[in-house]
Amino acid sequence: MTSYFIRRLLLIIPTFIGVTILVFTLTRLVPGGPIERMLSEAALAGADETATTSYDSQGGSTLSDAQLEDLKAYYGFDKPVVVSYFEWLGKVLVLDLGRSTRYSDPVWNTITDRLPVSIFYGVWALILTYGVCIPLGIYKAIRHKTAFDNLTSALVFAGYAIPNYVVALLLLTIFSANLEWFPLGGFVSDDFDELSGFEKIGDVSIHAVLPLIAYTLGGFAFYTILMKNSLMDNLAAEYVRTAVAKGMDFRRAIFGHAFRNSLIPIATGFGNNISLILTGSFLIETIFNIDGIGLLGFESLVERDYPVVMGILVVSSILFLIGNILSDICVALVDPRVKFGSGDAGQ
Amino acid sequence: MILDRLRQSFALNPLTVKQWRRFRSIKRGYYSAVVLGAMIVLSCGAELLVNGRALIVYYEGELYFPTYGDIIPGSAFGLDYEYETNYRDLDAEFEEQDGDNWVLMPPVRYGPLENNLTPGYFPPYSPSFETGHYLGTDETGRDVLARLVYGFRIAFAFASLLLLCNYLIGIAIGSAMGFWGGVFDLAFQRLIEIWNMVPTLYVIMIVASIVIPNFWTLAAVMVALGWTAMTWNMRTSTYKEKTREYVLAARALGASNQRMIGSHVIPNTISVIVSFIPFSIATGIFLLTALDYLGFGLPPPTPSWGEMLSQGQKHIVTAPWIILSVAIAISIVLVMVNYIGEAVREAFDPKKFAYYQ
Numbered sequence: 001m002t003s004y005f006i007r008r009l010l011l012i013i014p015t016f017i018g019v020t021i022l023v024f025t026l027t028r029l030v031p032g033g034p035i036e037r038m039l040s041e042a043a044l045a046g047a048d049e050t051a052t053t054s055y056d057s058q059g060g061s062t063l064s065d066a067q068l069e070d071l072k073a074y075y076g077f078d079k080p081v082v083v084s085y086f087e088w089l090g091k092v093l094v095l096d097l098g099r100s101t102r103y104s105d106p107v108w109n110t111i112t113d114r115l116p117v118s119i120f121y122g123v124w125a126l127i128l129t130y131g132v133c134i135p136l137g138i139y140k141a142i143r144h145k146t147a148f149d150n151l152t153s154a155l156v157f158a159g160y161a162i163p164n165y166v167v168a169l170l171l172l173t174i175f176s177a178n179l180e181w182f183p184l185g186g187f188v189s190d191d192f193d194e195l196s197g198f199e200k201i202g203d204v205s206i207h208a209v210l211p212l213i214a215y216t217l218g219g220f221a222f223y224t225i226l227m228k229n230s231l232m233d234n235l236a237a238e239y240v241r242t243a244v245a246k247g248m249d250f251r252r253a254i255f256g257h258a259f260r261n262s263l264i265p266i267a268t269g270f271g272n273n274i275s276l277i278l279t280g281s282f283l284i285e286t287i288f289n290i291d292g293i294g295l296l297g298f299e300s301l302v303e304r305d306y307p308v309v310m311g312i313l314v315v316s317s318i319l320f321l322i323g324n325i326l327s328d329i330c331v332a333l334v335d336p337r338v339k340f341g342s343g344d345a346g347q
Numbered sequence: 348m349i350l351d352r353l354r355q356s357f358a359l360n361p362l363t364v365k366q367w368r369r370f371r372s373i374k375r376g377y378y379s380a381v382v383l384g385a386m387i388v389l390s391c392g393a394e395l396l397v398n399g400r401a402l403i404v405y406y407e408g409e410l411y412f413p414t415y416g417d418i419i420p421g422s423a424f425g426l427d428y429e430y431e432t433n434y435r436d437l438d439a440e441f442e443e444q445d446g447d448n449w450v451l452m453p454p455v456r457y458g459p460l461e462n463n464l465t466p467g468y469f470p471p472y473s474p475s476f477e478t479g480h481y482l483g484t485d486e487t488g489r490d491v492l493a494r495l496v497y498g499f500r501i502a503f504a505f506a507s508l509l510l511l512c513n514y515l516i517g518i519a520i521g522s523a524m525g526f527w528g529g530v531f532d533l534a535f536q537r538l539i540e541i542w543n544m545v546p547t548l549y550v551i552m553i554v555a556s557i558v559i560p561n562f563w564t565l566a567a568v569m570v571a572l573g574w575t576a577m578t579w580n581m582r583t584s585t586y587k588e589k590t591r592e593y594v595l596a597a598r599a600l601g602a603s604n605q606r607m608i609g610s611h612v613i614p615n616t617i618s619v620i621v622s623f624i625p626f627s628i629a630t631g632i633f634l635l636t637a638l639d640y641l642g643f644g645l646p647p648p649t650p651s652w653g654e655m656l657s658q659g660q661k662h663i664v665t666a667p668w669i670i671l672s673v674a675i676a677i678s679i680v681l682v683m684v685n686y687i688g689e690a691v692r693e694a695f696d697p698k699k700f701a702y703y704q
């Protein structure tokens with residue numbers, strides 16, 4: 001088992017290098033980088049003003065010379081590409097992601113400051129999704145082709161089809177702006193610090209209701225249908241037929257045999273939730289003005305705070321890779337057939 | 348005799364007929380397809396239904412058809428200006444004159460780019476049958492319904508273009524990966540794995556800050572980032588098909604690689620390709636709308652659903668009709684697209700279960 005995980009961990013390295021090269025290439029696109037210099041020279045030569053006007057029209061403030069110098073020093077624009085890549089990689093490995101041009105704090109601290117909010121929403125969304133989908137999927141599998149099955153299918157597919165930010169905006173219009181049942185956004189109220197402990201919980205909860213619905217609605221379809229289909233596959237399998245033929249009652253056949261096997265496909269996606277938890281959906285965070293990592297990334301991009309943007313990219317890519325490994329571990333735990341060391345990784 | 352021959356040559360593959368029957372039997376998907384198909388056809392002729400220009404003008408014994416073609420200056424109809432005729436005013440004036448002249452307007456009398464301001468009142472104006480703004484106007488006095496219709500057409504055209512390009516690339520590279528395997532396959536696998544990490548929206552925002560995005564640049568960036576999904580699917584299904592006996596038989600008969608891929612493997616993976624189409628369309632619409640919402644999409648004043656969403660959010664309390672109209676429109680369209688996708692998948696790959704209770 002250990003050798004399997006060690007081998008799996010080693011496979012991260014080539015992908016990690018690929019991802020960092022990619023992020024590093026993106027840094028060449030930041031203001032003052034070689035690409036933009038090339039473009040502006042071309043624009044000057046052709047007396048074409050579109051490049052410069054579009055620049056301002058996107059609402060970003062242009063960087064001061066001092067900030068540009070900082071960027072240049074951090075990304076090593078003055079050095080050959082290969083040298084500056086390895087220097088930058090060395091800094092990333094010790095979590096030195098540069099300094100935010102907006103807050104002038106280290107990027108790593110800026111990101112970790114927003115973590116609690118993102119984790120709060122991520123974990124609750126996770127609990128809700130699995131809490132609803134697994135029972136619903138089981139029930140739908142048993143009641144296949146009934147009115148209940150058709151109705152819930154239509155509902156979860158509708159939830160899946162409507163983009164989550166449209167759901168968020170609709171909820172906000174109906175329940176916050178018109179009915180005024182819920183606040184218009186934010187993580188907590190302005191007078192949060194003056195509230196008592198119990199009121200604080202209430203305050204956070206009432207702010208969380210609409211964003212959580214928007215977060216989770218789209219995910220219901222995927223896991224519910226996955227659960228339903230895999231349970232039905234297993235129910236039609238020979239071993240369940242054998243169990244029923246031998247006189248086991250249907251309930252026990254489901255929960256004792258088919259259920260555990262049908263969790264395998266659900267488990268394969270479990271680890272990827274870690275990156276969802278942390279990065280969230282920046283559209284939803286933007287709409288509800290929730291101060292999580294998603295909003296941080298979006299604001300940084302608009303305000304041209306590139307060290308933060310690149311920092312978030314690096315962190316989320318690493319999380320994605322870790323998530324893949326976690327998924328493999330989950331599968332190995334649920335499915336004893338996964339042969340450790342047989343090297344099916346990389347697929 | 349001849350009729351029989353004709354029917355034979357047009358006869359569909361019995362499998363296709365069966366799949367079509369199965370698709371029709373799934374009511375949710377079938378009716379969605381009918382409605383959406385009608386919407387697409389109607390939106391192609393949107394100029395005839397939703398337009399500030401009149402359909403027909405009868406003036407001094409002559410008929411004019413201003414819908415398509417160059418603008419007709421007001422002076423052509425005896426008005427005292429040289430810019431484009433305002434047909435709604437012309438209609439009112441002809442009514443007043445009570446002569447033989449008449450104007451036939453489209454059902455919705457406003458174009459998507461016209462600012463219609465009522466002196467003394469500030470837009471957005473609320474929905475009203477009197478003014479003909481059936482869904483109200485936005486903050487600059489443009490008709491919401493007109494922008495919805497034209498926005499739908501642009502979003503759908505955009506998604507279809509994305510689909511076409513992504514599928515061409517995906518089918519070409521994917522079937523090559525699956526068919527040849529080996530180093531070629533491995534190299535592309537790693538490339539796709541890394542490529543998938545690129546956050547699409549981020550890259551587009553970075554591109555948008557360098558050049559002004561238009562319909563074609565946006566599509567190019569999205570294809571550059573989006574070709575991987577179809578490639579991966581095609582790789583898997585080619586991989587499966589390659590080992591089947593009929594491919595082996597073709598190889599034994601001395602078929603070339605191109606022939607084996609082109610006339611044997613790809614036709615047999617068509618069900619996979621077709622069942623992904625609706626979901627790709629939905630993704631295309633989703634991406635374009637999200638970008639427009641954030642302000643990194645098509646340049647103004649292009650009618651776009653995303654731009655209307657962000658405007659609607661600004662006026663969420665004072666003018667809820669903007670956001671409600673566009674959010675409901677997006678929801679309905681995307682739900683229908685997904686119902687179609689679900690039905691197509693079911694038609695191509697019916698899951699029949701038998702279990703014993």
